[in-house]
Amino acid sequence: MFRSINRWFLVSINPYNMINEDILFSFGADLRTYDPDDFIFSEGEVPSFFFLISSGKVKLNNYNEGGKEFIQGIFSRGNGVGISSLFTEKSYPVNAVAVEESEVIRLPKAQYLQLLQENPDNYFTTIQSLSEHMHYKFLMAESIAFxxxxxxxxxxxxxxxxxxxxxxxxxxxxxxxxxxxxxxxxxxxxxxxxxxxxxxxxxxxxxxxxxxxx
Known part of the structure; x- marks a missing residue:
């Protein structure tokens, strides 16, 4: 099971051009540690938090009725997971599962949206992240189909x-x-x-x- 750790300050700066971790903590984020195979969120849940990987690896996946896993992507430090669902008002279409022991920063949705309003530069990095993920999805969708x-x-x-x-x-x-x-x-x-x-x-x-x- 995950272990919750509250931190209000980190000296590390995100090297992957997402959001500075210190800014997230200044808006009330906490840091949670997940063991391998722990669920960060599950398919069908209503999004309530912004999640940023601080260390480790997290996969987005689905399971079919027979239990076969399909991995939508594997993400590491500096990547946000499940971001698009925060803007759609729809439930998560995937699970987020720790591949290895991972630390994930969690910020409530309302505070995340406030952060974007007060720090417009982070809108651009969010769009970059979403665009890169969409590019990957288009490549793999065509590959799997044809x-x-x-x-x-x-x-x-x-x-x-x-x-x-x-x-x-x-x-x-x-x-x-x-x-x-x-x-x-x-x-x-x-x-x-x-x-x-x-x-x-x-x-x-x-x-x-x-x-x-x-």
């Missing part, structure tokens, strides 16, 4: 590579498990393993100690 398994994995890895500082071959370590790759692309784990082995044979990627480099 592409073969290898192309689906390449679409995901190319997206990750585009945001990496080193564009040289094999410079990017894919920090996702085979299961996570499957859940992000709508493939089975067995298909992911088979396709990755074929991609290694073709020189598209390299595997070292079971780690994937692209």
């Amino acid at each position: 592409q073969n398994p290898a192309q689906k994995l390449l679409t995901l890895m190319n997206y990750l590579k585009d945001h990496h500082h080193d564009q040289s071959k094999y410079a990017l370590q894919i920090l996702l498990t085979r299961q996570q790759l499957a859940s992000l692309t709508g493939l089975s784990v067995e298909t992911v393993i088979r396709v990755i082995k074929n991609m290694e044979k073709e020189g598209i990627l390299k595997i070292k100690n079971r780690k994937i480099f692209y």
Whole structure:
């Protein structure tokens, strides 16, 4: 279960161009620690808070009737989760679940909207974050609908590579498990393993100690 920690001041500045953590705490935010597999919010809940990841990783997912997981995205430090639902007055369409032990800043919705009104620059960073997420969703939606398994994995890895500082071959370590790759692309784990082995044979990627480099 999560552990709640109140903090009114942090010296760290968000390096991912979202919102300065100190500003969030000055508006009454608190910091909560979640263990792996803890739910931060659940599908169907009415949004009441703005959530910003301070450390760790959080995934947005859904489960079908058979219990199969589909991961909508995996987010790390500096990313907000569930932001769009704060502006729609609709319930969350996804779950937010901690992938590893994570610290998440939580600010009540009313205070978050007040923060945006009093700090207009943060509107721009919020729009940037939402736009980047929409870009990813459009890429993956097209990939899942029309592409073969290898192309689906390449679409995901190319997206990750585009945001990496080193564009040289094999410079990017894919920090996702085979299961996570499957859940992000709508493939089975067995298909992911088979396709990755074929991609290694073709020189598209390299595997070292079971780690994937692209």
